Amino acid sequence: xxxxxxxxxxxxxxxxxxxxxxxxxxxxxxxxxxxxxxxxxxxxxxxxxxxxxxxxxxxxxxxxxxxxxxxxxxxxxxxxxxxxxxxxxxxxxxxxxxxxxxxxxxxxxxxxxxxxxxxxxxxxxxxxxxxxxxxxxxxxxxxxxxxxxxxxxxxxxxxxxxxxxxxxxxxxxxxxxxxxxxxxx
Numbered sequence: 001x002x003x004x005x006x007x008x009x010x011x012x013x014x015x016x017x018x019x020x021x022x023x024x025x026x027x028x029x030x031x032x033x034x035x036x037x038x039x040x041x042x043x044x045x046x047x048x049x050x051x052x053x054x055x056x057x058x059x060x061x062x063x064x065x066x067x068x069x070x071x072x073x074x075x076x077x078x079x080x081x082x083x084x085x086x087x088x089x090x091x092x093x094x095x096x097x098x099x100x101x102x103x104x105x106x107x108x109x110x111x112x113x114x115x116x117x118x119x120x121x122x123x124x125x126x127x128x129x130x131x132x133x134x135x136x137x138x139x140x141x142x143x144x145x146x147x148x149x150x151x152x153x154x155x156x157x158x159x160x161x162x163x164x165x166x167x168x169x170x171x172x173x174x175x176x177x178x179x180x181x182x183x184x185x
Contacts, residue, residue, distance in 0.1 A: 004071055011066040011074070019066065022074065023057050030056065030078055036150045037082050047089060056081040072151070072159040076141075079149030087126045090119045128181035132174065139174040146171055 004025065010018025023030070034052040059081040060066065068074040133140045138160070145151040145159055146167075157167045 008068055008070065008074065011068060016061065019061055023060065026071065026074065026078075027053070029075055033075065033079050033149050034082055037079075037086060037148060047086075052082055052085060055085045059085070070159075072155055076145050076149055076151070076159050080144050083126075083144065083148045087122060090122045094119055094123070124182055125178070128178050131181055132177055135177065136173075139170055139177065142167060142170045143174045143178070 004022075007018045007022040007025065011022055030053045031049055034049045034056070038047065038049055038052060056078050060078065066074070066077065068077055129140050129143065132143075141160055142156060145156040146153075151159065153164045153167050153171070156162075156171075157164045160167070162170075
């Protein structure tokens with residue numbers, strides 16, 4: 001699509017209007033990515049799909065120039081921004097529980113114990129990804145695209161310039177290492 005290529009080039013040059021048009025053109029795909037992310041974390045973040053998409057857009061605009069090569073790279077960047085927003089929201093809520101805001105009271109003690117554990121899990125995954133980035137940044141890229149953006153192996157391979165077989169191998173390696181990191185190993 002020639003229009004997309006022109007908009008991507010404009011975004012790389014720092015053209016705000018090109019970023020706006022690119023966002024508008026890919027809005028439906030942004031919503032799909034955001035919805036997939038929130039399906040797993042919505043009870044924890046209390047954020048709606050539209051809010052997450054809009055926050056992602058604001059982060060994209062704040063960066064100025066976008067170093068993206070194509071549609072897949074742009075969507076991968078957006079997925080990374082969404083992951084960051086969710087982690088920030090969870091950190092903020094946990095900080096409020098430690099005295100930063102009003103105390104929430106619930107009558108169901110089972111629910112009260114479950115929510116912080118799930119929030120802690122989101123932060124643990126984020127920390128594990130940061131540790132994994134020190135070992136092999138490509139592994140984190142594969143996780144972000146496969147897990148956070150919901151890309152297929154084919155789309156992930158195209159975005160990273162790798163073969164599907166390499167993506168499959170990196171995905172398996174990342175899953176094993178993340179599992180070990182999350183268990184404390």
